[in-house]
Amino acid sequence: MAGSFCLVLLAVLVGTACWELPAFHCSLYNSCECGFRPDIDALDCDLARNVFGQHLVREQLVKALKVFLETERPGKPLVLSFHGWSGTGKTFVSSLLVKHLYKDGNRSPYVHRFSPILHFPHAQNVNQYKEDLKHWIQGNLTACSRSLFLFEEMDKMHPGLIDVITPFLGSSWVVFGSNYKKAIFVFVSNSGGDAINNVALNFWRERKDREEIRLGDVVPTITKAVMADQERE
Template sequence: MGRGRVLLALLPLLGLVRSGAPWGLSSWQCSFSASCECDFRPDLPGLECDLALNLFGQHLVRQLVVKGVREFVQNPAPVKPLVMSFHGWTGTGKTYTSSLLIHYLFRAGHLSPYVHQFSPVVHFPHAEHLEQYKKDLKSWIQGNLTHCGRSLFLFDEMDKMHPGLIDVIIPFLGPSWVVYGTNYRKAIFIFVSNAGGEQINQMTLDLWRNRKDREEIVLQDLEVSILEGVFENPQNGFWKSGIIEQHLIDLLVPFLPLKQHHVKQCVANEIASQGLQASPDVIQAVAESIPYFPEEARVFSSTGCKTVASRIPFFL
């Protein structure tokens, strides 16, 4: 028997070929490789489960993100990168969802060299340097895509981004740009923003007043208002952006304002994560200490679950 056949015969005994595994032999190869394709190990069931258990009150997020990411990663030859834009008020789960995506898509999670996060406050703080930032950002994106087409780029706090800056990456978001030596169409871009949050909150409140249950809200109820809110607001990075004009965003994901029972779930989850136990009275007290709107009805949390962790010690 040749050496190749001997090796193939031994692989099942060594546990290197798994029945039903989509990558089989490549997992053995990855143990000897630092390839970016090897670090990209989507765990879609894990992502779906974590979102269901720990992201409270966001049925649209679970539906849109899980479906969109599954279709993208299971496509061996996508026509363009996956572009997602998360919009909503503070404390509704945008950062948490982004973190889960990184954790379940890349073997090394946030430590992966193929995950790149940008903050306008840290990376682009001075408006007078805008032209230099444009050159740097385009160079960073192209350089990293040349190194690894299977990269993820996260742009946080888009509402604080200098208008006009983000448009330099437009060529990387569509189907026509060529980055030599790599399939850049396998990249993922995520934008996170509070912009559009006011529109989402107002629309959700209007629907509530019209007796439409929060869980009945669909993307079509909110999409137009969100896009108008971010495109026409000069105080955010998507103002008059070609990314929106050219319809380059694949998934516009609205994060709805949370009701008090969602906040209670956040409180219970946070207390449990600290290895503590709390009575229903404590959970109720923490939830009631948070501001809600409209003031006369106290329906939706003004800060989501943002301040839950800092409030808990006062009630334990």
């Protein structure tokens, strides 16, 4: 049985002033600012053709993006968290997401990737990393409110760094000169991988199809697993 991973929507806005789907083009996004040219239909097609056994990811990702992009004035940034074992497609789906959101795809200067191993390798430098990360996020949001921040291997991230990111995910942070609530934050983590696979295994034992798994079947187990990982750190 192939491995599974799950998308958790940590902070999806509730829409106000929604737009009609036919208006899904540049006029909706302030003249495609920062090369932001989302094509959700193409993303959905790409997911259907290239990602297998991950029905929850496809359903939740497309739904969340449509709600977020149809909202003229988002109440919060869109926050997506991918959980599961290595090799289950988290990074691949993240790449597809970026490909269909920005004109230059993964080469876009408005897509910012962070790896704890590459960017924050030394525990003794956490205080400096915290200052740097705060300025990096705030500076890039000032340059482009439609920035996307992708954090890989969140299970290896120093806890203090996570605390720096958290204020940018809410509704009350202030970034002068930018509507930071248009930004997208993506977190990729191995945490919860065992829990997700246990849910899939139990469904298999009960002779249920994988596609019968709903988000509510996995979110509580992922939450417990992530909290347990944090307590061990």
